[in-house]
Amino acid sequence: MINYIWIIKNSGENLFYETFGSTIQIDESLISGLFMALNLFVKETGKGGIDHLVLKDEKFIYKNFGPIFLVLGCDRSDEIEKIKEIMVTIGNRFLEKFGNLENWNGHIKTFHQFSDILNTEFKFEDLSIFESPQLSRKEIKAELKTERRFFYKIVIVGDKGVGKTSIIRKFSKSSFEPQYNPTLGLDLIKYSYSYNLHTTFSFTAWDISGKKSYKKLRKSYYPNTQAFLVVYDVTQLESFEEVEKWIDEIRQYGKKDSVFILVGNKVDLESERKISLEEGQRKASKFNFEFFETSAKTGQNINKIFNFLGKNIIEKRKIKI
Missing domain, CATH: 3.40.50.300 (P-loop containing nucleotide triphosphate hydrolases)
Incomplete structure (x- = not known):
């Protein structure tokens, strides 16, 4: 089961984050910093690409898409190859929607609409229930209309x-x-x-x-x-x-x-x-x-x-x- 999705610009900016049913909140900057550091280590040592990171109860699967990289947090028992297939579709869909980000103005709100794309095109509601520990999705959307x-x-x-x-x-x-x-x-x-x-x-x-x-x-x-x-x-x-x-x-x-x-x-x-x-x-x-x-x-x-x-x-x- 997919629990988290992070989409991170290759320079370290956290563009998009969503959780699916999990009540555990993970700091996005820790995720981006971790995988950028691992990327640098791999590049310097020439030991190949990063595939996934397995912890006691969860694993994080990583894939680079040029201007962005995608990290999915899932259950430890999930099959990596099946998750990767979903990741390819998600990453390509994000780039199709927002382009290569060369002209991005730094406004995070730009990417919030990708939440609707995930839930309509990928039907994550079949896997888990979207939960927000603070605001409902309706309240979040209303707040975003006034907040920049x-x-x-x-x-x-x-x-x-x-x-x-x-x-x-x-x-x-x-x-x-x-x-x-x-x-x-x-x-x-x-x-x-x-x-x-x-x-x-x-x-x-x-x-x-x-x-x-x-x-x-x-x-x-x-x-x-x-x-x-x-x-x-x-x-x-x-x-x-x-x-x-x-x-x-x-x-x-x-x-x-x-x-x-x-x-x-x-x-x-x-x-x-x-x-x-x-x-x-x-x-x-x-x-x-x-x-x-x-x-x-x-x-x-x-x-x-x-x-x-x-x-x-x-x-x-x-x-x-």
Whole structure:
């Protein structure tokens, strides 16, 4: 029995998710992050393609369709080959309906209508009953008429210890962890926030390790990014001197509507400051970046960055909010 369907853009954006009868909720960002990491591992090792992942009570079957990949969660006893036949039909139907996504404006609502296609053309109601733990399908459709949800992908880079993870976590959880715990390769953080009464922004932040040993791995995470944050520590001159290296590394992956921001973090440590506000502004201006100084500890300017990001990404897509 099919319990879940995820449709994920090959750059990591979660486009569509539906559950069929299962009461267990799985974070979509965990699914996309897991299979993208497995894909990268397979690619680097040259050991062939990913077929499926079997857990104690369920299994997840994966198939790539070019611009998207499809993940189906099903019972452990289900026959993989039969599920794959259904996946081919679903994946091709999605691409037939929405195309190759080259001109997608980032609006998740675009794909909600695929739920009706699934339930009418594939008759999943014969397998299980659609359930929503919070709203009925009628209520969801009514809510979608007034709510506008936009998705964007953030990549945040900079030397280790500058506070990249702390900035993201301060905004998404309003918390700050004073003890430094280095990111091991990649952290994925998904968060949604209201911009105004009818507009919600959702982002997946790709918090990438600044260690030199991860340079090759990092480059696989950069494509199809709407916002890049380059972070330095205002108390560490070396991290500021490395800013141009980071800009050189990410610049080629920017899209025409990408937003680039230089961030000077840890301004709460004013007595230890080595880089002035003016120096940061000049560096940002040199590369045509936006500029903010922040404190992940106090929250200074953290909200401003993410409101600025959402608004500017939408403006560049020429969508009125």
